[in-house]
Amino acid sequence: MILKQRQHDILTKVVCFGVKHTAHVPGKRRGMLVNIMLRAFRLSRRASAVFQCPVLHPCRALHSSPVSWAGHNKWSKVKDIKIPKDAARARVIAKYTMMIRIAVREGGPNPELNVGLAQILEQCRNKNLPKTTIEGALKGAKSKPGVQYLYEATGPGGCKILIEVLTDNNMRSLNEVKRIMTKNGGALREGARRNFDRKGVVAASRDGISSEKALELAIEAGAEDVQEMEDEEDRPILQFICDMTSMKAVRSALESLGVHTLSSSLEFVSHTPSLLTQTQLETASTLLEALHDCPDVVRVWDNIQAQT
Template identity: 85%
Template sequence: MLGDMILRAFRLTVRVSAVVQSSCQCPALHSCRALHSSPVLWAGHNKWSKVKDIKIPKDAARARMIAKYTMMIRIAVREGGANPEFNVALAQLLEQCRNKNLPKATIEGAIKGAKSKQGAQYLYEASGPGGCMLLIEVLTDNNTRSHQEIKRIMVKHGGALCEGARRNFDRKGVVAASRDGISSEKALELAIEAGAEDVQETEDEEEKPILQFICDITSMKAVRSALESLGVHTLSAGLEFVSHTPSLLNHAQLETASTLLEALNDCPDVVRVWDNIHAQNSQGN
């Protein structure tokens, strides 16, 4: 048996030697091996590129969204208490959080910490590029700091804090619903049938298309029930500032205004921003 093992080891040594000799005589073999290893290296690079270009921005956007909802929950709890059965605003926020799959621990922490964490709510009025009007809701423990930061952002992007912007908005009930392939014409028909005043096409924080049915505050619950009975999948209902005097902006102004809105929403103290921005049509340019 020992002899057989020695014989097999000898044959294996001969084969390995032959392979080494042939590789030395064939330079092309080296290039083939180098080329074969290249895709492995690039696969890792491509994977990182996708993470950097897609996942990281999405994670950052989701983190900002969670932070905003945490602040809104804190505001709702301070204004109406921690029991959603007796706090309509909080109940609506909790529903939105569930639809957006916010962590349960985060929601509970926001409710419990609402009383302990210092801070006050403010509504800033501002004008932006092209004369558009903005309402900026802020929750802060240092209004002087927040005021200076909001003012700096506005000036940097061609805007300014001002008085009177509030007159361009009405407080309305807004029922958000999934778009689900509903055409603009069909959305308008549904709005009329449900008793809504208007319907707007927009996107949520994750850039998913949604419909917003605008109605009087007192009829918000009835409009939502009517939409559900018509087969519309509603996501949430709440009170919002809705503009009644639109500001028509050209393409360049829209780009500047978009940059301004992004900068405001990235500010840690900003909860929400409402605007009256509308794009000019081809005849208006």
Template identity: 60%
Template sequence: MFGGVLLIRGLLPRYCQRVTSSSVLLSVELCSVHPQLARLAQSPQWALQSGRAVHQCSVMCAGHNKWSKVKHVKGPKDAARSRMFLKLSMMIRIAVREGGPNPDFNAHLANLVEQCRSKNMPKASIEAAIKGADKSKALCSLYEARGPGASMLLIEVLTDNNTRTFQEVKHLLHKHGGMMCDGARHSFERKGVVLASGEGVSMDRALELAIEAGAEDVRETEDEEEKPLLQFVCEVSELRGVRSTLEDLGIPTLSAGLEFVPHNPALLPLDQLEAASRLLEILNDYPDVVRVWDNIQAAN
């Protein structure tokens, strides 16, 4: 009998997910393994062990559920954070090549460094991106493309193999309703853009602030958490002055930089908006892509 109990304990983990606390069902399951185990299943010792087995299985399930939450909630957030830091590092390398490694003489780089700090990017990562710009063999390119509904896209990439990246981006575009095309850049202008919080600021007040700060235009937008933001558009040479004036007027700014601002919007219906959103997501997830500009607007 003592040996039989040990045998049951040895088999217990193997059957803990198949059995219940009912001794009748236990007997049916165990008969297929050994006839003597069916009689042992009716004993008080087995009833005690079966309860322990069910408890052990519930603990295993709880651990599995906890891991599922970590995998599906924390994992994507960490991955998105890593991608954001990677893109910022790429933007820093481009800025260093265009204007040098000293933020005091490179306004674009200074704005990027400030943006990195606002995103809690480690200081060591920022310094590594600045120092590694000259050593990197990657080159910056700007691809022109067409998206769903005749929308226009500008895709900035940083790659050490332009032929490979061009072909892979071309494949992604073709697979998701887009294509490479010439002339897309004519739908955009290179401008300075100051991003500020729009909470508690009406559009009429935002227009007044734009005039006082010397900006050409102001646009409403939202961040990832659907919080209102304001984009103050100005000439490239006026970027630092516009930001400084907005700060003096009591408007906290979030970032400032050079962007391609569309002047010929493409109005898309809901179905094309969803397709375009998916295409932009795919392009931004590609490792060599730094940024994607578009002229998409929702049709009324």
């Protein structure tokens, strides 16, 4: 009953906000409002909540943009894999070392001239990575830059996966990723990329921020969506999704609103989810763990969503 009332209150607040401000909200923010309303309606319908509001009809003035699907942090909780903290820490260090190499390759070793590198170094500092590790990664990136590739794949239940690698031997990396996919119910296959959009993602601390407040902050900052996620150390964070060209402005706006931002980067965000059963989720979890353990793999994106 409490859940139903909370969802009712959220929907009432969002609808009335949308009606009041529609005429003064830019197109991108109108799309954000519609996405929020659709999400609230889904929550209410799943809980069989009854909602009546006499101001629903004026909301037709809103013009919807494609619905942004939420992140997959909730489905990942089906995993029963306990990684020792030392191993998890080593994995984080390895991944950021690879990301530094990519950033140096794309924009040079000077963070004052390379915005992407500066952002990654900021993330390294936020995660308390050793200074010697960062310096070693920068030195190695200049002497052995490697080549970046993006592999497209299909996983359990038909889910779509994008795999970013950095390697000095593409054939070796390709064969290793193929082996991992085949062993865990997947396959490299073209076409997965069209299930994702390239977006700016601003990560922020979630300390003291409720779901309702996060939505309000996203609207005020000009973001398209906001997702509740967890970082590598299982700490709750918020990810504000925005257009690539407005990432810097959105981050500045969030900081002016009192939000503690952690990083900003370009990511692949899925717009078409693949709904997986519990069994498929467990298989997909094992697959993604194996991919992350591959030395040449830098980042992995998927469009997985748990069936409800």
